[in-house]
Amino acid sequence: MRVVSLAEEDDFEGWRDAARALAGARAPATDISWRVGESVVGLFDAASSQPLPPAATFTVPRAFISLAESVICHSDPERFALLYAMLLRLRDRPAALDDAADPLVQRLERLAKAVRRDIHKMHAFLRFREVATPEGPRYVAWFEPDHHIVRAVAGFFVRRFAGMRWSILTPELSLHWDGEILAEGPGAARGDAPSEDPTEEAWSTYYSAIFNPARLSVGAMLKEMPKKYWKNLPETALVSGMIKEARGREAAMVAASAGTDGKMARAKADLGDTEREGLAAADAAERRLEPGGNALAAWEALLAEAKVCTRCHLYKHATQTVFGEGPLDARIMFIGEQPGDQEDLAGRPFVGPAGQLFDRALVEAGVDRARTYVTNAVKHFKFEPRGKRRIHQKPDGREIEACRWWIEQERMLIRPPVIVALGATAGRSLFGRAVTISRMRGEPHVLPDGEAGEAWVTVHPSFLLRVPDADRKREEYRRFVDDLHRIGERARALA
Amino acid sequence: MSRLDTRQKLAILADAAKYDASCASSGAKRRDSLGGKGIGSTEGMGICHAYAPDGRCISLLKILLTNSCIFDCHYCINRRSSNVRRARFTTAEIVDLTLAFYRRNYIEGLFLSSGIIRSSDYTMEQIVEVARSLREDHDFRGYIHLKTIPDADPELIRRAGLYADRLSINVELPTAEGLKRLAPEKDVRRIEGSMETLKGAIDEGKDAKSRFRSAPAFAPAGQSTQMIVGADGANDGAIIARADTLYRTFRLRRVYYSAFSPIPDASAVLPLRRPPLMREHRLYQADWMLRHYGYRVDELAASTDAAGNLPLDVDPKLAWALAHRALFPLDVNRADREQLLRVPGLGVRAVDRLLAARRQRRLRLEDVARLTVSIAKVRPFLIAADWRPTVLADAIDPRTRPAAEARQLELFAA
Numbered sequence: 002m003r004v005v006s007l008a009e010e011d012d013f014e015g016w017r018d019a020a021r022a023l024a025g026a027r028a029p030a031t032d033i034s035w036r037v038g039e040s041v042v043g044l045f046d047a048a049s050s051q052p053l054p055p056a057a058t059f060t061v062p063r064a065f066i067s068l069a070e071s072v073i074c075h076s077d078p079e080r081f082a083l084l085y086a087m088l089l090r091l092r093d094r095p096a097a098l099d100d101a102a103d104p105l106v107q108r109l110e111r112l113a114k115a116v117r118r119d120i121h122k123m124h125a126f127l128r129f130r131e132v133a134t135p136e137g138p139r140y141v142a143w144f145e146p147d148h149h150i151v152r153a154v155a156g157f158f159v160r161r162f163a164g165m166r167w168s169i170l171t172p173e174l175s176l177h178w179d180g181e182i183l184a185e186g187p188g189a190a191r192g193d194a195p196s197e198d199p200t201e202e203a204w205s206t207y208y209s210a211i212f213n214p215a216r217l218s219v220g221a222m223l224k225e226m227p228k229k230y231w232k233n234l235p236e237t238a239l240v241s242g243m244i245k246e247a248r249g250r251e252a253a254m255v256a257a258s259a260g261t262d263g264k265m266a267r268a269k270a271d272l273g274d275t276e277r278e279g280l281a282a283a284d285a286a287e288r289r290l291e292p293g294g295n296a297l298a299a300w301e302a303l304l305a306e307a308k309v310c311t312r313c314h315l316y317k318h319a320t321q322t323v324f325g326e327g328p329l330d331a332r333i334m335f336i337g338e339q340p341g342d343q344e345d346l347a348g349r350p351f352v353g354p355a356g357q358l359f360d361r362a363l364v365e366a367g368v369d370r371a372r373t374y375v376t377n378a379v380k381h382f383k384f385e386p387r388g389k390r391r392i393h394q395k396p397d398g399r400e401i402e403a404c405r406w407w408i409e410q411e412r413m414l415i416r417p418p419v420i421v422a423l424g425a426t427a428g429r430s431l432f433g434r435a436v437t438i439s440r441m442r443g444e445p446h447v448l449p450d451g452e453a454g455e456a457w458v459t460v461h462p463s464f465l466l467r468v469p470d471a472d473r474k475r476e477e478y479r480r481f482v483d484d485l486h487r488i489g490e491r492a493r494a495l496a
Numbered sequence: 497m498s499r500l501d502t503r504q505k506l507a508i509l510a511d512a513a514k515y516d517a518s519c520a521s522s523g524a525k526r527r528d529s530l531g532g533k534g535i536g537s538t539e540g541m542g543i544c545h546a547y548a549p550d551g552r553c554i555s556l557l558k559i560l561l562t563n564s565c566i567f568d569c570h571y572c573i574n575r576r577s578s579n580v581r582r583a584r585f586t587t588a589e590i591v592d593l594t595l596a597f598y599r600r601n602y603i604e605g606l607f608l609s610s611g612i613i614r615s616s617d618y619t620m621e622q623i624v625e626v627a628r629s630l631r632e633d634h635d636f637r638g639y640i641h642l643k644t645i646p647d648a649d650p651e652l653i654r655r656a657g658l659y660a661d662r663l664s665i666n667v668e669l670p671t672a673e674g675l676k677r678l679a680p681e682k683d684v685r686r687i688e689g690s691m692e693t694l695k696g697a698i699d700e701g702k703d704a705k706s707r708f709r710s711a712p713a714f715a716p717a718g719q720s721t722q723m724i725v726g727a728d729g730a731n732d733g734a735i736i737a738r739a740d741t742l743y744r745t746f747r748l749r750r751v752y753y754s755a756f757s758p759i760p761d762a763s764a765v766l767p768l769r770r771p772p773l774m775r776e777h778r779l780y781q782a783d784w785m786l787r788h789y790g791y792r793v794d795e796l797a798a799s800t801d802a803a804g805n806l807p808l809d810v811d812p813k814l815a816w817a818l819a820h821r822a823l824f825p826l827d828v829n830r831a832d833r834e835q836l837l838r839v840p841g842l843g844v845r846a847v848d849r850l851l852a853a854r855r856q857r858r859l860r861l862e863d864v865a866r867l868t869v870s871i872a873k874v875r876p877f878l879i880a881a882d883w884r885p886t887v888l889a890d891a892i893d894p895r896t897r898p899a900a901e902a903r904q905l906e907l908f909a910a
Contacts, residue, residue, distance in 0.1 A: 022603070046644075054570045068541075096855070096856060099852040100852075100856035101852060101866070102857065102859060102864070102866050103853075124543050125543045125544055125546075126545070128544075128601055130600070157539070159530070160530055161528065161529060161535065161536065161537040162529065162535050162599070163528065163531070163535065164529055164532060164533050164635070165535050165599060197598065200597070201600075203596070204597060204602050206503050206507050207510050207557065207559075207597075208546065208554065210506065210508075210510035211508075211511070211514045211548060212548040212550055213514050213548075213552075214550070216551070216552070216674060218549070218551035219545070219551070221551025221552075222549050222550075223867050225544065225547045225551075225553065226547040234546065240549055243548075244549050246653070265621055287762065298568075301680075302676075303677070406729055410587030
């Protein structure tokens with residue numbers, strides 16, 4: 002057994018010289034014991050340090066040198082022997098390193114990867130603290146690497162902080178840079194490094210401000226910044242508090258944008274019931290005066306875009322887009338089917354015969370149309386020309402789907418507490434599925450997309466115009482007015 | 497209004513900058529502070545110095561010069577009509593803060609953006625002044641990324657390029673209609689015009705550099721842009737197509753996708769709910785396939801669903817492979833590079849290692865396993881010396897696999 006002593010844990014030159022000579026003599030890997038520092042002769046080292054054989058020359062690929070330079074820094078005591086085994090193999094088969102599927106190559110690559118990662122993390126997570134000295138400020142850092150990488154990273158910090166005086170302290174070794182010369186010192190302890198720096202307050206402020214609570218993803222953070230590094234990072238003290246707050250903060254943000262301002266939403270959390278009611282009333286009053294900040298501008302922009310909508314083919318034959326109308330703080334939103342002949346020409350919803358009937362019913366039900374928002378599930382007139390007349394046609398599923406986007410935008414802007422679907426087409430648009438009016442009318446429903454507010458369903462006024470029997474017509478009209486009356490009551494109750 | 501100290505300003509102006517997704521500090525030319533009087537280096541690869549609990553890396557000091565703005569873009573927290581607290585840094589304050597953070601190894605450099613105050617030119621001047629002072633007064637050689645203002649004077653943009661490593665202009669929204677509605681003061685033609693100017697200047701700078709070593713480098717890390725996803729109606733297919741056009745027309749280094757997140761005091765025209773973060777992730781995957789795996793836009797568009805969106809439950813590469821089952825399984829010992837790159841679970845690095853290794857030996861399944869992250873994922877698509885897939889690729893599609901029904905068995909059932 003031959004013992005080879007290396008000067009340091011990361012003594013690449015020492016290993017290379019010895020390995021080159023031994024591989025030249027084809028000494029088997031199992032015959033060599035690699036030691037670091039002043040070697041104590043072991044129990045089984047009968048024949049200890051023999052002089053190395055004369056160096057033979059042979060070449061290895063450059064990739065092996067850089068691999069070996071990394072692997073040498075690893076803390077695994079087997080690394081010297083593994084590298085030597087690889088070197089022997091390369092002597093006979095120079096391309097052996099390309100065979101990444103080989104277990105030895107793979108093991109070496111794993112070691113090198115661990116070292117590269119450790120180096121990268123030291124570049125990233127080392128933090129300097131400023132100390133005042135008679136010659137001016139000096140920046141001192143404490144870091145605990147996993148592997149023997151301190152000499153390997155020295156170059157990076159010299160290149161980066163050439164114009165600064167700094168020291169890096171680690172348990173194994175310390176480095177000192179004075180602006181011109183890099184000096185090595187013995188290992189140090191955590192207590193040798195300064196324990197604080199006033200700039201860390203600003204850094205922590207930055208760290209917590211740049212974080213977006215709407216995107217909390219703790220796993221992704223831990224993957225790249227494992228907890229073992231946390232004790233030396235000033236900013237990580239804040240993390241657990243930030244995570245805890247994040248969910249609450251996002252909810253507050255959504256609540257804040259849903260009608261009140263941020264301060265109010267935050268304050269609401271710690272109020273009693275009566276106070277909360279008072280706040281809601283104040284909020285409602287504010288909404289009437291100033292509907293949603295720039296809601297009007299947003300609605301006008303929406304209208305301008307809707308005017309040139311080409312989401313389905315209906316725009317080709319219709320005169321114009323008939324968009325919804327009404328105050329943006331409306332408590333009730335009515336959704337009809339689609340504009341008819343007169344609406345198409347006028348450009349306003351519910352002005353034809355059905356619209357007139359609708360107006361009459363609203364008056365009888367005690368609902369002020371001027372305080373409601375009226376719109377249609379489909380915004381263009383669909384018809385079949387018959388002679389000089391344009392005969393109304395029911396919109397199909399695709400057309401309803403294409404137009405649903407507009408309805409959603411309108412709903413998002415107005416956020417009415419009560420939405421009423423008039424007829425099956427509107428019901429389909431609102432619920433995203435076919436609905437049976439007779440089964441759903443007369444009672445509130447939850448909105449399928451989970452938005453706040455209630456959905457109601459009733460018949461479309463044009464249905465009343467088509468009922469042939471006069472008695473039944475009267476009866477249906479009465480039911481329609483009843484529905485509207487109930488809806489009006491409900492809207493007042495929710496206000 | 498009371499005067500704010502630097503820390504309060506930092507809190508306001510960093511908070512306002514967090515909606516910019518980019519924090520990359522890569523792609524810069526190698527450069528260090530040896531022989532200079534200052535500090536700073538860039539070594540090609542960026543370094544993430546910290547990670548926030550949102551999983552995003554913190555590489556640069558990312559702040560706004562000011563969050564006051566004369567524009568009224570609906571999706572932006574700093575728009576004119578928003579009632580956020582306003583603050584403004586002086587150029588000297590930003591320079592000092594950058595250097596103080598850099599000296600302590602907190603950051604790789606500065607990413608400076610700003611709300612528009614007074615005029616585009618005035619704002620751009622202030623941004624350029626920060627970069628100038630860092631580079632000239634302090635000999636700072638770290639990374640600088642400047643957000644350029646589309647309407648600013650080309651001469652100012654040229655000066656910005658001389659100091660900065662990377663310049664960017666946000667296209668903001670994937671469609672021109674979206675931009676018109678949500679950012680009425682911005683104009684897609686002006687934005688693209690500025691990108692064109694930048695591309696010209698970057699090309700010219702490269703050309704000069706190739707002929708004269710002493711020629712100044714112009715934005716050596718190129719230009720990038722950002723799109724907001726989910727604030728308007730654009731689907732994934734449209735977003736990818738737009739990104740591809742941008743990559744090819746303006747030779748952008750990166751397009752960043754930022755899932756719209758609910759902002760405090762939002763404009764009423766915006767959706768209240770955020771799009772799923774997974775959607776943003778899928779877009780980045782598709783973007784990667786476009787740039788590194790040789791997929792074409794129409795191929796990616798083919799794997800979108802009826803609404804034109806990428807599936808959220810499987811990644812786009814797997815979706816594509818499942819839609820093209822006829823091309824698989826591939827013989828790992830014979831298939832060429834382009835083919836292997838299309839196997840879900842094989843990355844660029846794994847493919848290169850497979851190609852190098854198969855010159856040495858005929859690959860068996862266990863060899864492939866050593867070279868890839870997950871053999872279970874790639875196995876159904878590959879043939880190796882000792883392996884043929886026995887499970888059809890369909891069986892691994894999570895969408896076709898029947899979900900196990902969780903049901904308590906009845907003890908006394910007949």
